[in-house]
């Protein structure tokens with residue numbers, strides 16, 4: 001009897017340990033499924049507004065409007081050594097596609113729509129040139145979840161937006177994307193999004209200049225059948241919406257004039 005109770009106790013303990021470790025693994029797995037690299041730097045790490053003197057004195061270069069579209073995870077294996085731990089992070093997958101393929105297709109379409117409208121735009125891979133500046137920087141990603149019914153899109157700005165313009169950019173993008181795709185807004189902005197490595201200029205050389213108006217855009221869930229109908233099968237619809245949002249923002253900045 002004593003032996004039996006002892007064994008029972010041992011069993012319960014073992015069961016508890018296994019349950020906790022399983023739950024932890026599940027959580028970690030979910031994290032890795034997300035489209036944004038698991039790299040979220042916390043808010044406390046970010047320098048405060050005004051703490052960087054040169055950023056207060058910064059003046060926009062006198063050049064035409066410039067837009068950068070980063071195809072998330074594209075050419076990950078070429079990330080510099082400071083970002084070495086992201087080289088294997090391929091993000092999500094679904095519908096027979098790697099996330100980077102989906103991100104790249106949407107990014108290329110955005111670039112060509114902007115170019116057709118006379119706006120200078122370039123595609124960036126996972127590696128950002130050191131202290132990269134543009135009027136608009138959008139990192140294109142696609143989400144993933146083990147719950148395949150999860151859908152929707154979300155857009156986040158850096159923890160501290162030194163440009164002060166990211167909210168306006170987000171509102172234009174959100175309106176256009178919602179209207180064009182019919183997708184609903186997903187409120188679950190993660191630390192991995194706001195602490196995105198390419199926003200983390202105080203930490204990495206290969207990041208945006210702090211005065212770049214930057215957002216990270218999770219265009220939909222690659223693991224969801226309905227979201228894939230647009231982000232995989234009709235990337236031009238997603239791209240059209242994003243390009244429109246960018247143009248509305250540039251107009252509001254007086255950097256382009258609409259016809």
Ligand SMILES: [Zn+2]
Pocket residue numbers: 034035036037072073090091092099141142
């Ligand atoms: Zn991603």
